[in-house]
Amino acid sequence: QEELKIQRGNLQAKEALIEELRTLIQDEENIGRAFNQFNEIRERWNEVGDVPRDQYSRTQTEFSRLQETFYYNISIYKELADHDKKVNLKKKKELVAQVRALEKENNIQELDRAVKGLIKKWDDIGATFQHEWEVVKEEFWGEARKHIAKVNDHYEHQRAQMAENLEKKKALIKQVEDIAEKDRSKRKEWNNSTDKVLAIQEAWKKVGFSKENESVWKEFREACDRFFDAKKEFYKGQSEVYEARKGKKLELIKKAEELSASTDWKDTADQLINLQKDWKEIGPTFQKDENKLWKQFRSHCDSFFNARNRSFKEREKEEKENLKVKEDIIERIKAFTPSDAKAQNLETLKGFSQEWNQIGHVPFKQKDRIYKEYKEALDKHYKQLRLDDQEKRSIAMQHKLDSIKNDPRSVNREKQHIRRQIDKLAQDIKQYENNLGFFNDRSGKNPLMIEVEKKIDRNKKRIDELKQMLKMIDKASV
Incomplete structure (x- = not known):
């Protein structure tokens, strides 16, 4: 209510400035004095805060219209160079493109802020050619009014929802008050009433924000407190x-x-x-x-x-046996002599990995050492195979899975990291594709456009690789 009162005061101030600007346009003939007064009015306008949302479009449109009328009515404006008008026209068309782009903005607060910002820039630009003015003005304000209406509709719906939530909360308060006023003499009755109050509290949490939120919450809490205080008194001192x-x-x-x-x-x-x-x-x-x-x-x-x-003692024995088996695998890896067939060498090395993964845990103090020796032995062979980048990444991922597969939290963190990479690459692709729309030369000879298309292809391939990594993780986690 206090904020609305302030906004209404701001509305009166802005309407007074509109009338002052209208009088200036009609009566003032001294150019220098007119511009001084005009700049003073604009500064005071910018200092005034927000007005009620349902009045914003009307007052802002009228003030913007009077500004443009002022520019055209003052004779000095005719002395501005055609170059300035061309620059102004270009800037206004850029703002038209920006206000149209807001069609994709779903965040109401961001949309409201952006529209007001663009209108402020529009008003600051100045006049352009008279024959272009009506068209560009209609394009800009047509889009701006549409966004303003969307913002107003959203907040109107929000106000209606908050009013509805207020009624729901008042009904819940009435239910708790009715329960608190009832007489109970048995524990079963108190238990049943407690279940009802707890259910009402859960229903309260689901209602959502409302008008008079703090005051109704205080009423609800006090009603609940009265019930639970009475319950406490009932149980106090009982031999049960x-x-x-x-x-x-x-x-x-x-x-x-x-x-x-x-x-x-x-x-x-x-x-x-x-x-x-x-x-x-x-x-x-x-x-x-x-x-x-x-x-x-x-x-x-x-x-x-x-x-x-007893189980820990048996597991300790089993882990020592597993350690011996893994040490044997490491020796076999070191003794392995690669052939000239790259694919066969890869299969042999993967076979070592599969055999390693089938073996259970080793003693905790030996875990890092044995895994380091195993990884170094494998990496030595992989480096000799001259793998491409994708194969290297796949093998690196397999090594990582070997080290974390028994730790669900580490597995989940790795999956989340890969998904974030996919999301980032997808966002970049969307931005690159959007950038392609700004190229006038679409013949395929533009080097910048070719570079952007290459980036899109690289990102798509990388996304496919990352998706394969996710499949590897899911398969290893089964």
Whole structure:
């Protein structure tokens, strides 16, 4: 409301400046004084802030029209050189092209800002030839008014949506107030009412922004607080607290029992540790039950952690055996003597990689060393094969996949990185294709145009390569 009040004051100020400019055009005959007053009016116009959106087009159009009338009515303007008029005409046509290009702009705020900016530039340019003026003016203002109408329609729809959201929120406030006012004497009743209030809170989150947003949120929060404060008073001092704690601990015992047979060592260990934290946070229950419940809970936790320790010992043995097998593969790679058949050599090296990938984990402390030796042994052969850039990138990607395939987060990061490259290349292609439209000579002999077309082809090929890399990642992740 305060912003609207300011905008209405700005509207009155701008309408007064329009009348002042109209009087200047009609009455002032002294050229020097007229220009001084005109420049003063323009400076004051630019200092005035925004007006209501539904008045912007009318006031701006009238002020722009009077500016042009001023330029044509003052005799000194006739002394401007034809060169200046040609420059002005060129600038205005450029603005026509720019305002037409805004047709593709979907961001309303950016569209609003851009249109106003172009109108400001239009007003600053000055007059052009009279016989060209009507055509270029109609072209510019026809597009500008269309964009202004689009902006106004958007904000009008937004205001209507906010008004609708306000009514929805008031209805939700009424529902919570009705629930808060009801009398309840049983826990089941309180639980049912709590479920309803929580459901209303979830519905509130989905409504969206509204008019009077802060004040209605305060009303809603106060209504919810009244309900939950009443609920708190109901439970305060009741002897059922220990019973509730016992129920929670029984639930934790059940969860621990369900997890005790799991072999997902890391996630399950984290879950059980969190259950142990939850157990402590619940607090004590009836003394006669506390030790019995704790022994049950602890036994399920011990069952899992003992099994995990046994598994780690078995895995350590397996990892040492895997290390020996990988060291053998490295020796075979080093001993490999390439033939003159490049394709056959590639297949042999890929076979080494496939064999390597089928072997499981090695001891963690040996992981980096063994992989480095393996990669160096392979790279030494690949360098002798004189591969083209695409083959090198494919092999490099395969090496990278070998190092990250067991780490889902690293795999996802790599996929995201490749997708960002594809998006950037696609954007560049779109820009290059747009640039082609500015070439007057489309015969195919223009060197600049040929270079742009080569860039488009290179980007398309690179996109195909990157898509193949994504397929390699998806295949390796299966």
